[in-house]
Amino acid sequence: MLERLNQAMDHLERHLDQPLDVAGLARIACTSEHHFRRLFSALAGMPLSEYVRRRRLTVAGAEVLTGEASLLDVAVRWGYGSNEAFARAFRAVHGVGPAEARRTGAVLRSQPRMSFRLVVEGSTSMDYRIVTKNAFQLAGVKARVPLVHEGMNPHIVAFIKGLDPETVRRIEALSDQEPGGIVNVSDDLAGSRAEGTELDYWHGVVTGADVPEDLDRLPVTAGSWAVFTVSGEFPQAVQHLWRDVFTQWFPSNPYESRPGPEISKVRVSADGRTADAELWIPVRQAAAAARSRQAGTSRT
Structure with missing residues (x-):
């Protein structure tokens, strides 16, 4: 099960700049969409949609700092229809707007790429x-x-x-x-x-x-x-x-x-x-x- 979840996470990362397809991720994990959402939240400690938002804005933050694309181009690539909407989302995660971050080289927050592994914490069985x-x-x-x-x-x-x-x-x-x-x-x-x-x-x-x-x-x-x-x-x-x-x-x-x-x-x-x-x-x-x-x- 964990191996299939990690395959789904790899697929998500490769298509991070595309619309979130939970049904497709569930198929990769060989489970239902309902169960995939529930299991991800329990394992990750956050909703799938929140993780994807943080990951997208983490990568967007790196693109903002490099300065190779306009802020509008970065916003559109990551699913925001305007600079204003992108700035609000960016500030919510990083604590600073994209224009200010580019201008000052601000410190940004990063959501690491997530994978799942089995950790043996004890010998207690579940009846x-x-x-x-x-x-x-x-x-x-x-x-x-x-x-x-x-x-x-x-x-x-x-x-x-x-x-x-x-x-x-x-x-x-x-x-x-x-x-x-x-x-x-x-x-x-x-x-x-x-x-x-x-x-x-x-x-x-x-x-x-x-x-x-x-x-x-x-x-x-x-x-x-x-x-x-x-x-x-x-x-x-x-x-x-x-x-x-x-x-x-x-x-x-x-x-x-x-x-x-x-x-x-x-x-x-x-x-x-x-x-x-x-x-x-x-x-x-x-x-x-x-x-x-x-x-x-x-x-x-």
Whole structure:
């Protein structure tokens, strides 16, 4: 998987001055566009679009300093329709405008070319199971909140504290399948997964029952789910598991993420310091693995 990702990165670098073709990069990596975006963000720590912007302006910065092309020519080559638009983007990355940088030989910032490699950090294994579920629905209440990578999310905390206890009891009574009981759900999250990205946060249950009209409802299509468990300090253990799934488990296994809500079932200790949690990630067999299996079937 990492080798294919690096092939995609090589292709991106060779075509850096052309429109970003995420679908083409995903084909090189033998995965879906959705999974490519998610995996890149988790591994790189930034959205793909932000990395490409920084790389383009890094190379553009070098061209500005050499002085061999006009600023407008440099701007057009790197996708900016005017000197003004180029200057705004250039200043956002380098802290100085291109004209001033050329005139004074200013110090510029550089985004290094990125590649991925496997680093063995420990011997801790990740336990998981694959569950195939029929179509179901989420029932509960939701709020639009910003993503927080580390620590408690104050927007989610305030939302849950504001819920009526009787409403929560009614929601929990609708639970009739795995994962049982109240679950926390992230949905409609931008592929970048950048800090502050907005998402739909659900406080609800997984159910096949009829949902009262005064509750929010989200139909979920049938499919497979990778289920991970963790116990540890709250909320760090749950947040780190989420990170490790995308940075360690996906690159090492023949699966890719598919569109769908991400579900966590968290049971916090009485003192609020630790928790036991299950994380449900919608997955499908990776494209390369599926083709290999089909080829094997055709030979039998």
